[in-house]
Amino acid sequence: MNLKNARVLIAAQYAAPYEGNFIASLKALQHELMVKYNAVCAFAFPKSMQKQPWAESFISENKVYATGNANSLISGAEADAIISEFKPDLVHTHFDGYDRAFFDAARRLSRPTRIVWHMHNSLVYLSNPVKATYQFFCFFRHYGWPFLTAKIGGGGSPCIIGVCNNEPNFIRKFRLGIHTCEGIIPNGINIQRISQGMKRSHDTFSFLAFAGRHIQKRVDFLLLAADSLIKEGYKIRVVLVDGNSPTAAENLFSSRPDWLTEIKPKEDINEIFALADCFVSTSVHETFSYAIGEATVFGLPIIQSDIEGTMWNASNPSAFLFKSESVEDLKRVMLQVMAMPPELLSKRCAASAANIIRDYSLETWADKVVSFFQSIP
Numbered sequence: 001m002n003l004k005n006a007r008v009l010i011a012a013q014y015a016a017p018y019e020g021n022f023i024a025s026l027k028a029l030q031h032e033l034m035v036k037y038n039a040v041c042a043f044a045f046p047k048s049m050q051k052q053p054w055a056e057s058f059i060s061e062n063k064v065y066a067t068g069n070a071n072s073l074i075s076g077a078e079a080d081a082i083i084s085e086f087k088p089d090l091v092h093t094h095f096d097g098y099d100r101a102f103f104d105a106a107r108r109l110s111r112p113t114r115i116v117w118h119m120h121n122s123l124v125y126l127s128n129p130v131k132a133t134y135q136f137f138c139f140f141r142h143y144g145w146p147f148l149t150a151k152i153g154g155g156g157s158p159c160i161i162g163v164c165n166n167e168p169n170f171i172r173k174f175r176l177g178i179h180t181c182e183g184i185i186p187n188g189i190n191i192q193r194i195s196q197g198m199k200r201s202h203d204t205f206s207f208l209a210f211a212g213r214h215i216q217k218r219v220d221f222l223l224l225a226a227d228s229l230i231k232e233g234y235k236i237r238v239v240l241v242d243g244n245s246p247t248a249a250e251n252l253f254s255s256r257p258d259w260l261t262e263i264k265p266k267e268d269i270n271e272i273f274a275l276a277d278c279f280v281s282t283s284v285h286e287t288f289s290y291a292i293g294e295a296t297v298f299g300l301p302i303i304q305s306d307i308e309g310t311m312w313n314a315s316n317p318s319a320f321l322f323k324s325e326s327v328e329d330l331k332r333v334m335l336q337v338m339a340m341p342p343e344l345l346s347k348r349c350a351a352s353a354a355n356i357i358r359d360y361s362l363e364t365w366a367d368k369v370v371s372f373f374q375s376i377p
Contacts, residue, residue: 001090001114001376003037009088011044013097018267019054021290021362022094024190028362030062032370042086044074044098074098079105083113090114090373096121096142103146103158114376115158119167120187122216122285122309144174159376161185161369163288164309183372186312187288188365191357194297195270201277204237205338208276208300210265210291211242218325219248221282223260225330230259236334239275241265273298278337284324286310296356299349301340303333316352318345 010026026043033039042063049055050066058064065082067074079101083091091102091113099117106113123139125132147157159181162168168182207226211219219240226238239261242248249256256262266272273279279295279302286309292302296316304310305324313319320337323329337345358364 001373003033003039003370003373006033006037006039006089007087008033008039008041009044009082009086009091009102010041010094011091011098011102012094013046014095015046015049015052017052018265019058021187021190021294023054023058024193025188025362025365028188028366029369032363032366036370042088044082044102046074046097074101076101076104076108080109083109083111087111088113090116090376092116092118092369092373094118094120099158100142100146107149114156114373116161116373116376117158118161118163119171120163120287121167122287123167123170124215124285139171140174143171144176147175147180159372161372163187164286164312166308167287181372181376183368183375185365185368185372186360187290187293188362189290189293189297189356189360191297191361193269194294196297196299196353201342202237202275204235205278206237206239206276207278207280207303207334208239208272208295209241209280209282211240211244211248214248214251216283216285218282218284220252221325221327221330222280223249223252224327225334226259227253227257228327229331229334230257234335234338236338237261239263239272241272269294270298273300276300278303278334280330280334281305281310282330283307283310288312293356293360296349297353299346299353301337301345301349302352303330303337316355317348318352 014022030041033041044065044067046068047066067078083105093099093102103115106115125135157180160168162184163186165184209219209222211217222238226236229236237259242262243265247262249260249262273295279300281289281292281304283305284307286307289310292304292310292313296302301318302313303320303322304313306321307324314321320333322333
């Protein structure tokens with residue numbers, strides 16, 4: 001695809017309280033498209049983004065379409081109106097919610113528009129067979145039907161960018177053998193927001209984790225491992241960032257243990273990382289963990305489950321893997337990290353930080369996305 005003077009619509013079902021790495025990534029992509037190719041960019045977000053602290057300045061600096069109802073669902077009429085008005089040559093969607101709407105709108109309005117679906121969300125079947133069967137039909141409707149209709153009715157199929165291999169592999173069976181442009185591009189990290197070299201040691205070795213959706217993050221494994229180590233006589237502390245109600249600890253324990261500190265999410269991630277000696281990711285499903293990358297740049301060693309979604313970090317010298325869902329193996333690795341000489345651990349962390357800065361900056365991410373756009377026939 002020739003990007004010279006192209007009109008690019010970036011549509012993201014994103015309305016989080018903080019800009020974080022994601023909005024910074026979109027800004028970096030827009031900058032590259034505008035400066036190098038004189039492209040014109042517009043954005044589509046759910047209306048709920050207008051209530052977030054970062055929205056006012058973003059809207060004042062960009063052309064933004066605020067879409068959807070209270071549940072952030074965009075209607076076909078809204079998608080038609082945006083495609084008709086902006087007339088994009090390329091639509092780049094994120095987080096699933098805009099995928100079908102803009103693909104269908106481009107087909108209805110006969111716009112010669114390339115569609116790129118950027119997959120960030122982890123896809124997994126529920127254990128309940130009835131719910132899993134319903135999921136199968138939902139997945140086919142979302143990921144299979146557009147490829148089938150494109151083949152039958154003519155026109156291009158959506159192109160796919162995966163943050164890791166999991167999601168493109170997951171949906172491949174729904175594409176009915178229909179080939180499409182596909183690529184794997186790990187997320188970019190806003191290095192500028194991380195205070196490198198701020199790592200500090202604490203009197204009691206402290207492990208940090210971020211809670212989230214329980215089915216994915218599974219911080220209960222860390223809490224159980226820590227509780228067991230405490231009972232065995234080890235002195236450790238766990239800091240858990242948990243904005244859920246009830247928290248993971250409240251669901252697991254009758255009362256909050258003395259060794260646990262629970263805090264709410266903060267925009268300044270450095271304040272959180274400064275509380276820890278090691279970052280722990282116990283996820284059982286993950287596409288890309290910004291937290292792993294940020295903690296590494298900050299200077300923390302990483303303990304992570306051996307799942308495919310975070311294996312991009314496994315080769316770093318300060319990464320320590322444990323068998324996913326195994327509390328005993330997690331305990332083993334926690335003790336391994338605590339026993340490592342501080343000077344050696346510090347050198348490993350510095351080497352890992354340099355690798356992340358080189359390979360996962362926003363600029364590197366934007367370059368890779370632009371190269372993918374150019375590879376589209």
